[in-house]
Amino acid sequence: MRGARSRTRVPAPLLVPAALAVAFLVLPLVGLLVRAPWSSLGPALTTPGVGQALRLSLVSATLATLVSVLLGVPLAWVLARSAARGRTLLRALVTVPLVLPPVVGGVALFLVLGRQGVVGRWLFEAFDLTIPFTTTAVVIAETFVAMPFLVISVEGALRAADARFEDVAATLGADRWTTFRRVTLPLVAPGVGAGAVLCWARALGEFGATITFAGNFPGTTQTMPLAVYLALQRDPEAAIALSLVLLAVSLATLLLLRGRWLGRAAP
Amino acid sequence: MTLDASVRLRRGALDLAIDLRVAGGEVVAVLGPNGAGKSTLLRVLAGLLPPDDGRVAVGGRIWDDVTGRTHLLPHRRSVGMVFQDALLFPHLTVSDNVAFGLRTRGVPKAAARVAAAGWLARVGLAGLGDQRPAQLSGGQAQRAALARALVGDPALLLLDEPLSALDARTRLTVRAELRRHLAEFGGGTVLVTHDPVDAMALADRVVVVEQGRVVQAGTPAEVNSRPRTDYVARLAGLSLLSGTGWGRSVRLDGGGVVAVAEEAAGPVFAAVRPESVALYLSRPDGSPRNVWSARLVGATPHGATVRCELAGEVPLVADVTATAFAELGLAPGVEVWATVKASEVAVYAR
Numbered sequence: 255m256r257g258a259r260s261r262t263r264v265p266a267p268l269l270v271p272a273a274l275a276v277a278f279l280v281l282p283l284v285g286l287l288v289r290a291p292w293s294s295l296g297p298a299l300t301t302p303g304v305g306q307a308l309r310l311s312l313v314s315a316t317l318a319t320l321v322s323v324l325l326g327v328p329l330a331w332v333l334a335r336s337a338a339r340g341r342t343l344l345r346a347l348v349t350v351p352l353v354l355p356p357v358v359g360g361v362a363l364f365l366v367l368g369r370q371g372v373v374g375r376w377l378f379e380a381f382d383l384t385i386p387f388t389t390t391a392v393v394i395a396e397t398f399v400a401m402p403f404l405v406i407s408v409e410g411a412l413r414a415a416d417a418r419f420e421d422v423a424a425t426l427g428a429d430r431w432t433t434f435r436r437v438t439l440p441l442v443a444p445g446v447g448a449g450a451v452l453c454w455a456r457a458l459g460e461f462g463a464t465i466t467f468a469g470n471f472p473g474t475t476q477t478m479p480l481a482v483y484l485a486l487q488r489d490p491e492a493a494i495a496l497s498l499v500l501l502a503v504s505l506a507t508l509l510l511l512r513g514r515w516l517g518r519a520a521p
Numbered sequence: 522m523t524l525d526a527s528v529r530l531r532r533g534a535l536d537l538a539i540d541l542r543v544a545g546g547e548v549v550a551v552l553g554p555n556g557a558g559k560s561t562l563l564r565v566l567a568g569l570l571p572p573d574d575g576r577v578a579v580g581g582r583i584w585d586d587v588t589g590r591t592h593l594l595p596h597r598r599s600v601g602m603v604f605q606d607a608l609l610f611p612h613l614t615v616s617d618n619v620a621f622g623l624r625t626r627g628v629p630k631a632a633a634r635v636a637a638a639g640w641l642a643r644v645g646l647a648g649l650g651d652q653r654p655a656q657l658s659g660g661q662a663q664r665a666a667l668a669r670a671l672v673g674d675p676a677l678l679l680l681d682e683p684l685s686a687l688d689a690r691t692r693l694t695v696r697a698e699l700r701r702h703l704a705e706f707g708g709g710t711v712l713v714t715h716d717p718v719d720a721m722a723l724a725d726r727v728v729v730v731e732q733g734r735v736v737q738a739g740t741p742a743e744v745n746s747r748p749r750t751d752y753v754a755r756l757a758g759l760s761l762l763s764g765t766g767w768g769r770s771v772r773l774d775g776g777g778v779v780a781v782a783e784e785a786a787g788p789v790f791a792a793v794r795p796e797s798v799a800l801y802l803s804r805p806d807g808s809p810r811n812v813w814s815a816r817l818v819g820a821t822p823h824g825a826t827v828r829c830e831l832a833g834e835v836p837l838v839a840d841v842t843a844t845a846f847a848e849l850g851l852a853p854g855v856e857v858w859a860t861v862k863a864s865e866v867a868v869y870a871r
Contacts, residue, residue: 422604423610423621424594424596425568426673427596427622427625428625436621437610441611441612443612
């Protein structure tokens with residue numbers, strides 16, 4: 255109900271904590287802007303390492319989002335529509351990465367896909383493929399932590415969508431796959447969009463799983479969050495500059511997609 | 522294209538056991554209260570819900586046969602279905618909605634569009650094909666939904682409360698149009714409704730379903746004039762009395778005797794129309810052979826008349842004019858005398 259004028263007055267016991275919450279969320283960002291070395295920002299941002307890290311971050315987060323959409327939307331459909339028995343268990347399992355500390359996720363990925371891992375050893379022996387400490391590892395780590403956001407969002411959209419539209423499509427001669435493509439997917443498109451934005455933002459900020467599983471090699475695995483953390487130890491001003499870039503990218507994404515996707519998803 | 526269905530299904534509290542036959546070109550209304558299993562029956566016929574037991578065949582082709590382990594998926598059945606709320610796909614234009622069933626069956630885009638335009642014109646929506654469903658009124662959306670269901674020329678048309686979401690005025694016009702389209706339609710039609718007016722206006726035959734069972738079937742006129750259950754009697758606006766025929770009178774199961782014009786014997790129903798009941802404040806003299814004392818327990822205005830519910834030895838419903846209601850000083854709780862001419866009582870075997 256955007257634009258509704260009259261609202262009930264906020265009672266003081268709610269108003270004070272609410273105001274504190276706003277301050278808590280906004281002040282750090284204000285601090286970042288206040289402390290930003292605006293004069294030396296240009297040189298700090300044009301160092302070759304920054305561009306490299308930013309490009310890697312954007313590319314890997316986008317790839318992770320693509321993988322998440324390709325695999326996560328079908329998974330959400332299974333969770334929302336199929337009558338499979340272990341659905342509750344399945345939902346619990348796939349949402350574990352939401353609550354799991356990312357570092358633990360990184361360790362787990364390493365144990366499976368590392369050269370001594372169950373899958374990793376086979377990949378190495380059969381195809382001479384090594385995953386850890388590569389850009390591929392960055393994408394995998396980001397997908398691992400970010401896909402649940404997309405799955406949850408799309409599953410919610412599927413549950414909210416009227417399943418009778420799918421019945422109508424079936425009576426009009428559409429098999430399940432056609433129904434999914436031509437009816438279900440367009441109906442939940444705003445939910446997929448919102449989920450993809452969440453997923454992308456989560457992937458962009460991913461730190462723990464990435465550094466554990468992919469390491470911190472400039473050019474191949476050093477994404478922006480890793481670069482910020484490293485810079486903070488050597489050159490705080492550079493860290494602030496890099497943080498500003500990430501903040502700007504996040505805000506730009508939010509503003510760009512808000513009207514198009516989020517606005518429709520939550521009118 | 523004759524529909525021959527025998528459906529058995531248990532689902533929660535619902536225990537459905539219905540046999541239904543619909544000839545090509547025939548419109549059968551399935552009339553019943555909410556929760557009677559009408560919509561579930563339609564879902565089974567459409568293939569959206571497999572029955573526990575039974576058989577569904579259309580034009581000799583078997584759609585469902587539980588013993589033969591046949592279950593044709595909905596998209597392989599030649600059906601058209603219209604739901605209570607039109608359920609037009611919101612992301613497609615009206616024209617693409619109507620063309621949907623042709624496109625899924627492999628009709629080329631251009632041909633499907635031409636056919637859709639033709640059907641939109643037939644249902645009075647010419648020129649609205651490029652609109653989004655959200656831009657249509659309720660009546661227009663339901664017309665488009667009908668066009669979408671009929672465009673593929675299905676063997677069976679299933680209408681699930683197609684008029685009940687419309688406002689009263691729109692319902693009148695859409696009902697009249699629907700009647701015209703159903704008359705032109707060559708396949709069988711099953712119309713599910715809880716509105717007796719829909720059933721009377723649209724159907725060749727009415728099947729009354731209560732609690733998953735067929736309780737009465739016949740032409741609309743038969744069902745209307747000779748109800749066999751209280752539900753149907755209430756829909757038809759009749760008082761239904763059950764008793765035993767004894768010469769020219771019926772001894773009611775609940776006590777009391779009703780004089781009738783014809784000889785009757787055995788278990789019978791006696792049905793009394795509200796407009797044939799007259800009310801008096803004192804016991805009338807003269808001809809009517811049916812005179813009962815009763816108490817007025819409820820009164821609801823019903824157009825120019827007031828429908829009075831009477832409690833007493835013989836429970837009746839009486840329609841009196843608003844003027845008479847006022848002149849007699851009627852009000853709930855008032856003791857009255859009710860009379861009915863013997864010739865006004867319909868008697869038929871139970």
